[in-house]
Amino acid sequence: MAKKKKRRAFPVQDSPAPRRESIAETQVIDADEPGFGVFGYFRNPGVRETIESIVIAILLAFMFKTYEAEAFVIPTGSMAPSLQGQHLDLDCAQCGYRYLTGASRKKAIEKTICPICNYRTEMRSTDPEHKRNSGDRILVNKFIYDFHEPERYDVIVFKYPNNAKQNYIKRLIGLPGDNILIENGDIYLMNGSDEQGWSREISRKPSRKVKQVLIDVDDTKYVSGKLKLLDWPSRWAQWRGGSAWSRDENSNSFAASATDSEQWIRYRNFIPPWSRILSGGLPEEYAKPLNELPPGTLISDNMAYNNASFSGEPVATGYGNHWVGDIGVEVWTEIETSSGELLLDLVEGGVHFTCRFDVATGKATIECDDPRVEFYNDSGVVSKPVAETSLSSGSNQMLMVNADDEIHLWVNGSLVQFDASTYRRDGMPIPKYSKQEPGDAEPAGIxxxxxxxxxxxxxxxxxxxxxxxxxxxxxxxNGNESHLSPSIIHGIMADPESWSEQHALDYFDAKKGQTEPMFKLEFGPGSDRDKDQFFPMGDNSTQSLDARVWDSPNRYVERDMLIGRAIYVYWPHTLNEPVPFFPNFGKMKFIR
Structure with missing residues (x-):
């Protein structure tokens, strides 16, 4: 008979840091909440938590008769967006995009910022949609590591080395014997020694995990009605002239007509200055003809989950502090001809990575415009990687991602296998821009x-x-590698003309080009495998108190401190419709 399991909770370990005022604007949303009757009773937090706990206990009692697992509750957002702690689910009042904001702190949340249109919403405690939701409840397989070794990028639960009574959840980044370097947002494994010098190789996440952790930057499905009325420019356009592409402003869809030359629409990361828009209408610089509009701002590590402004603290900015060059583009398209070429393009450090589809055959070919970038497999260098795909005339959905120096491609939901998808390049990428070649100011194209x-x-x-x-x-x-003020960082990101100037280069080069490992992990002495060392980090890296910043000489977790691997979100926060406490089936998922 299985022992009765006790539900555990992770400690509240991460605190969002103060943010500065930004150009986003505030909107007040108010609603009346019933104070009587059954619905008012169910909205009482204590009653709700009690009923949820009873339901969960009954479910787990049946599950534990068959599976030896343990249930945990996540209260903080150090693993967002993969796993949620206490949070708010909000619909942006301007564009309608649903986003999550962390709410694990006890202070009242005053404002949140939409990650798509940058609109700021003022919170009201009387609005039922502004109530805090509990964190994900997950199942942890406690015995999986008795049968096989922990794998890099597993989501693990472990005892905090500085206090074994506390349980943490992070992603496993480093294994015993690894020499870890963190640079440019990526993980590197280093080989060598202090005496003879070190070489590095990037650590690549498996495609299934890359897809799990992707964060939305823009979505044409969600466009502010007010911005439409003001003729705010689309972030996607045929910037350098031509008439092959047209845009339907009502549906925000795009149509390409057949021409015998390549015709492109490209993405510019325009960020609406809401304070100016609401006080004076469309800003002058955005009211110009298409070819005179400003270039785009760099994509950053901004995340809505961290953009809550708390009572008595500086207002969140809605920006991140680091340029992110590892991006992707997802496209839903209806192909009307049986032949021709469809192209997807991603730019990182001024280098174009293009995937060319032959509609007649479904064949996909990866091209790169920089000869110093080499694609390779176990047999050697591959000049132009190729693959067979299911793309054809009719409806298609494609997702192309450039992450960890590898091109990942999904067509109609299936991962595409190229004969070579990994590449190597010289040095660290730095954003490039010129008026003739906008580079990273237009980082994606179709x-x-x-x-x-x-x-x-x-x-x-x-x-x-x-x-x-x-x-x-x-x-x-607070995870700011350059130590520059947010206002200076955001000024650099929004001014492509400055990217080649020394102060910008100093920012982009901050903590780059390191020649030694940051963390060295060891095997246990002799045959004592319980002392093997593992290195964990949170997906929400800038807000995660993980092994990088533990106040301890031991920046690792020993094997005997591992509890198990997180395997399934079995009970996300419940919904209030169609009835109170309705299971949130859409967010139940396996943990990648």
């Missing part, structure tokens, strides 16, 4: 040649960014 199609929806996404901040080197800098 092209067509001899092809008619309609693009109904486009998403721009980004990979998670691992901060290299450590306690010794940076103190409590």
């Amino acid at each position: 092209g067509a040649k001899n092809l008619s199609m309609t693009v109904s929806r486009i998403k721009v996404v980004r990979d998670i960014y691992y901060s290299s901040v450590t306690l010794e080197q940076d103190g409590q800098s």
